[in-house]
Amino acid sequence: MQPRDLLASAVGLAVGLAVLAALAAVAGGRAVLDALGGARPGLVAVVAAAILAWLCLWGLALRAVLAALGTDVGAVDAVLVNAAAAFANHVTPFGQAGGEPATALLVAEVGGTPFERALGxxxxxxxxxxxPSLSLAAVGVAAYATVAALGVRLRTVAAGLAVVAVAAPLVAGVAWRRRRALEATLVGVLTRVARAAGRRLPRVRPPDRSSVAARVEGYVAPIEAVAGDRRRLVVALAASTAGWLAQVVGLWLALRAVGAxxxxxxxxxxxxxxTVGAALPTPGGLGGIEPIQVALLTATTTAATAPVTAAVLLFSVGGFILTTSVGAGAVAVLGMRTRAIGLG
Structure with missing residues (x-):
């Protein structure tokens, strides 16, 4: 990692930790620490298991996506890549956005596929x-509405989910039908950007339009392949949904672990x-996700703020540390395997 990127990651981590410290202080400070200290170890262990299950299930979803592209990756390797992706998201600047190219590089190395195809x-x-995240959120809000009146915030959330549920398929359908035109537009924009960069960077020779088109096609083709393989698409969606449910159970058990x-x-x-909070440009969205979860939990339940905050910190921050550690190990394993293949 370049020094500038390392500094950006360090600053992002510091911001995230500062937000979490402020959240804990507002929620009661000592009461939050007491709730964490009194967490039931058995349930904490199950929370950790749920987080690991999420990593494994999403790894299987990734494997199904890669299989749709004709890239044969074993289940263990797919889980390792997904764990390594979590690590990349947690240590690169700008969180999720910064980790995607690094993950694509891992996929390219493990699957022996071009970078553009891996990124697609x-x-x-x-x-x-x-x-699945939108579907589960809609089911949860609907279930809540059957037993309690929706407050102003949840009515807004429910309305937003309804709009997204209707608009997203329509937008996706239009984009899919006009994907060739959109692809041509993207090629034109990228070509102009490359030429402008070439004029300002004399030593850099900008690619011509055909080269840009080939790279864009290499990125778009995998998306088309995944969308066209219905069987593997169903498998991937099922594994993804199961992964989301593992996270849901993990937070639910974290709440029970502290008595909420x-x-x-x-x-x-x-x-x-x-996960909307993951847009915060901190490692893994740290400091962005937790306040939203605490706000939603305290607004929709009678649980006290201190134990709710403790549970969210246990689940989210504990999960961050766990997945980062496991991901670092996965990166090491994949790196050693790549070096061994190179030496062989």
Whole structure:
């Protein structure tokens, strides 16, 4: 990692930790620490298992996506790549956005596929994971609405989910039908950008339009291949949904571990909606996800703020540390394997 990127990651981590410290202080400070200290070890262990299950399940979803592209990656390798992707998202600047190219490089190395094709696979994987999250959030909000009146915030959330549920398929359908025109537009824009960069960087020779078109096609083709393989698409969606459910159960158990009992359908929408905070340019969205989850949980349940905050920190920050550690190990394993192949 370049020094500038390392500094950006360090600053992002510091910002995230500062937000978490402020969140804990506002929620009661000592009461939050007491709740964490009194967490039931057995349930904490199950929370960790749920987080690891999520990593494995999304690894299987990634494997199905890669299989749709004709890239044969074993289940273990797919899980390792997904764990390494979590590590990349947690240590690169700008969180999720910064980690995707690094993940694509890993996929390219493990699967022996061109970078553009690997990046297209990762894009497909990311888009695919959004579908179950919206569905589960809608189910959770609907279940909540059957037993309690929706407050102003949840009515806004429900309305937003309804709009997205209607608009997203329409936009996706139009984009799919006009994908050739959109692809041509993208090629034109990128070609102009490359030429402008070439004029300002004398030593850099900008690619011509045909080269740009070939690279864009290498990126778009995997997305088309995944969309066209219905069997593997169903497998990927099923594994992705199971991964989301593992996260939901993990947060639910974290709440129980600190003595906060809430209905399971509440984390069903809290977990997906909380990921909006991942847009914060910190490693893994740290400091962006947690306040949203705490706000939703305290607004929709009678649980006290301190134990709710403790549970969210246990699940989210504990999960961050766990997945980063496992991901670092996965990167090491994949790196050693790549070097061994190179030496062989």
């Amino acid at each position: 696979a990762i894009t497909s994987f990311d888009v695919l994971n959004v579908v 009992v809430v209905p399971l359908y509440v984390p069903l929408f809290v977990v997906p909606l909380g």
